[in-house]
Amino acid sequence: MRHRTLFRPKLRSATRRLIAFLAVAASSAMLGLTAAAPAHASVNMVVNSDMQTLNSSGSPLCWEQSGYGTNVASFSTSNETEDGVGNAMQISMTQAGTGDRKAMMQESQSCAPDVTPGHQYQLGVWYMSTTADAVITMFRHDTQDGWVYWQDLTQLQVESSYTYATVDTPAIPANTDQITWGVTIYGVGTLLTDNYSTSDITSPTSDASCSAGAACTQGSWQVLPFDSPVRAIHAVLLDNGDVLMIAGSGNDPNEFAAGTFESAVYNPTTGSFTVIPTPSDMFCAGHVQLPNGNVLILGGTGAYPAADGSHGYEGLNTSYIFNPTTMAYEQVNNLNDGHWYPSATELGNGDVLSLGGLRADSSGSVTAEYFSYAQMQWLPLSQVNQTWSFWGLYPAMVLMQNGDLFYTGSHVFGNNITPDSSIYNYSTNTVTAVSGLQNPQMTDQSMSVLLPPAQNQEVLTAGGGNIDTTTPAVNTTDLIDLSATDPTYTPGPTLPAGTLSDGSTEPAGEGKMYVSLVDLPNGHVLETGGGLIDREEPVYEASIYDPIANTFSEVASDPVPRTYHSSAFLLPDGRVMAVGNNPGDGSFDMRVSVYTPPYLYDGARPQITSVANTEWTYGSTQHVTVDSTDGAVTSAELIRPAAVTHSSDPDQRFVDLPITVNADGSLGLNVTDNDNIAPPGYYMLFVENADGVPSIAQWVHLT
Numbered sequence: 001m002r003h004r005t006l007f008r009p010k011l012r013s014a015t016r017r018l019i020a021f022l023a024v025a026a027s028s029a030m031l032g033l034t035a036a037a038p039a040h041a042s043v044n045m046v047v048n049s050d051m052q053t054l055n056s057s058g059s060p061l062c063w064e065q066s067g068y069g070t071n072v073a074s075f076s077t078s079n080e081t082e083d084g085v086g087n088a089m090q091i092s093m094t095q096a097g098t099g100d101r102k103a104m105m106q107e108s109q110s111c112a113p114d115v116t117p118g119h120q121y122q123l124g125v126w127y128m129s130t131t132a133d134a135v136i137t138m139f140r141h142d143t144q145d146g147w148v149y150w151q152d153l154t155q156l157q158v159e160s161s162y163t164y165a166t167v168d169t170p171a172i173p174a175n176t177d178q179i180t181w182g183v184t185i186y187g188v189g190t191l192l193t194d195n196y197s198t199s200d201i202t203s204p205t206s207d208a209s210c211s212a213g214a215a216c217t218q219g220s221w222q223v224l225p226f227d228s229p230v231r232a233i234h235a236v237l238l239d240n241g242d243v244l245m246i247a248g249s250g251n252d253p254n255e256f257a258a259g260t261f262e263s264a265v266y267n268p269t270t271g272s273f274t275v276i277p278t279p280s281d282m283f284c285a286g287h288v289q290l291p292n293g294n295v296l297i298l299g300g301t302g303a304y305p306a307a308d309g310s311h312g313y314e315g316l317n318t319s320y321i322f323n324p325t326t327m328a329y330e331q332v333n334n335l336n337d338g339h340w341y342p343s344a345t346e347l348g349n350g351d352v353l354s355l356g357g358l359r360a361d362s363s364g365s366v367t368a369e370y371f372s373y374a375q376m377q378w379l380p381l382s383q384v385n386q387t388w389s390f391w392g393l394y395p396a397m398v399l400m401q402n403g404d405l406f407y408t409g410s411h412v413f414g415n416n417i418t419p420d421s422s423i424y425n426y427s428t429n430t431v432t433a434v435s436g437l438q439n440p441q442m443t444d445q446s447m448s449v450l451l452p453p454a455q456n457q458e459v460l461t462a463g464g465g466n467i468d469t470t471t472p473a474v475n476t477t478d479l480i481d482l483s484a485t486d487p488t489y490t491p492g493p494t495l496p497a498g499t500l501s502d503g504s505t506e507p508a509g510e511g512k513m514y515v516s517l518v519d520l521p522n523g524h525v526l527e528t529g530g531g532l533i534d535r536e537e538p539v540y541e542a543s544i545y546d547p548i549a550n551t552f553s554e555v556a557s558d559p560v561p562r563t564y565h566s567s568a569f570l571l572p573d574g575r576v577m578a579v580g581n582n583p584g585d586g587s588f589d590m591r592v593s594v595y596t597p598p599y600l601y602d603g604a605r606p607q608i609t610s611v612a613n614t615e616w617t618y619g620s621t622q623h624v625t626v627d628s629t630d631g632a633v634t635s636a637e638l639i640r641p642a643a644v645t646h647s648s649d650p651d652q653r654f655v656d657l658p659i660t661v662n663a664d665g666s667l668g669l670n671v672t673d674n675d676n677i678a679p680p681g682y683y684m685l686f687v688e689n690a691d692g693v694p695s696i697a698q699w700v701h702l703t
């Protein structure tokens with residue numbers, strides 16, 4: 001049995017938070033600074049690790065207060081935290097006796113960390129204590145016997161300021177699928193604990209490294225133990241790794257009438273939400289990150305349909321910037337027209353072009369809008385090229401390597417436009433039709449994605465339906481190579497058949513709309529969520545598309561239905577988050593799911609240990625060092641953070657970084673010289689080993 005305890009002085013909070021942002025996961029921040037750090041950073045598996053999220057009775061969600069015996073003690077949450085964020089857990093024992101008191105991660109499916117037999121985990125906690133009668137105690141969940149006491153790992157000391165304690169578990173025994181742990185106090189005194197972490201530190205052998213059973217090939221889904229506080233209709237990954245979730249009025253006419261507009265920022269590391277004052281109804285607005293990491297938001301809902309049928313949804317002409325540093329919205333000048341469901345594509349020069357949506361009178365807007373990044377404003381009508389044609393609702397406009405925009409055919413609602421798909425040259429203001437879509441009348445809430453790597457200029461369009469009909473959604477996919485002389489769609493493989501809510505398998509040939517497609521760091525694409533007909537029949541199915549093999553492989557499916565107003569997006573730790581579902585009865589599913597792809601069960605993750613410079617320029621070579629014990633790093637790429645809604649994130653892209661290995665073993669990453677391949681802004685830098693196991697991302701800024 002291995003016991004190891006090490007203590008290190010408390011870092012200044014600001015420093016620690018900054019490092020946490022840079023390294024994304026708190027666990028890796030700690031690892032990066034500790035002399036005895038394990039070689040492999042991995043995800044902090046503790047939910048609500050800073051105890052910021054409270055349950056309805058006011059105690060920290062996912063934390064269970066327990067104990068036994070004749071002692072007298074009380075539990076409370078304290079604002080005397082280690083880092084000024086969330087809460088600390090306080091246990092005060094006023095009279096010792098038999099037994100003890102402890103706070104541990106709740107023994108439930110979604111709170112206690114999942115573990116793999118044979119693996120070892122590093123546990124970490126910040127604490128202060130007036131008694132040395134305190135010990136880290138661990139329980140394990142036996143697949144036959146249920147929750148059982150496992151062992152005490154290490155005694156703590158009296159500490160008058162926050163001190164970090166960390167210990168490695170022994171190898172997890174067979175038949176164990178979860179552990180929980182906490183600090184037990186059994187003497188008179190006061191114990192404060194904060195910022196818990198649990199991470200996998202196993203160094204697997206290179207062969208047969210996955211011992212996680214079905215998850216090795218299927219991945220696994222976790223439904224988080226807390227709900228989103230807002231209807232997550234829009235999700236934008238910010239340059240600090242947090243997620244901006246925008247509801248606006250959230251498709252609720254009562255909220256609209258009350259002027260209640262909402263958004264929240266979610267921190268995936270701590271599991272906590274910060275509610276953001278929201279100045280206008282950004283429900284069904286457009287959004288895209290600007291080169292400086294700020295989020296440009298355009299349009300939204302000016303009115304819900306009138307009861308007397310005199311008008312439908314009306315588009316706003318207002319526009320805001322969300323600034324991740326100040327965590328606030330700032331108004332910019334108005335658009336030239338109202339836009340409800342507008343597109344937003346960042347161009348190679350950092351400007352933004354928007355097409356489509358409904359105007360203030362609820363008719364289709366034929367006004368293109370152009371945002372000048374240099375001027376930080378929408379240009380007046382006289383300075384914007386116009387086709388004066390209606391591009392539909394959320395038309396998926398993908399920036400091509402030559403600066404043209406590809407309308408993939410994916411859009412929202414049944415109001416198809418002509419041509420079915422096209423290439424738009426903004427400079428010359430010309431539209432060239434593109435043919436080959438198999439079901440051009442069934443691309444309502446299909447999804448399109450620029451496949452990895454962006455340099456290949458291939459787009460996948462998957463599924464789709466038509467809410468103006470009762471025709472079931474299609475299972476077809478279409479592929480196109482935009483680098484060809486005359487790009488034309490060709491049929492791709494069909495999506496795997498999903499499971500319907502009655503447990504039956506979908507009839508042959510039927511598929512899904514409300515599809516989500518997410519570029520993954522190993523160069524594959526996760527396809528998840530969706531529904532069969534309008535928003536009434538969820539389809540439970542997920543698969544991973546391999547662009548080289550041109551195949552979809554079915555994987556574990558999200559247990560939560562994800563139809564209308566659902567989204568999925570990549571997190572900086574290599575997992576995928578899924579949010580939203582807004583069935584026809586007007587309800588909204590507030591549950592949040594997280595998918596752990598098979599690659600996170602496939603051995604040790606490479607770790608980016610240093611990036612010489614995080615300000616990157618086009619055509620440069622950037623130097624990084626990587627710790628990769630499970631095989632050398634074989635690929636590196638930049639992935640643009642998501643800005644997704646309604647199966648639409650046409651700015652999503654994966655940009656390959658060809659690698660040069662330097663004499664000292666460091667890597668030179670060669671950055672594209674084409675700003676249309678990688679429009680300016682913040683990107684997640686990932687590296688992978690030969691097994692496709694990705695690192696945790698490091699943020700870099702490309703301009």
Ligand SMILES: [Cu+2]
Pocket residue numbers: 284565646
């Ligand atoms: Cu909508």
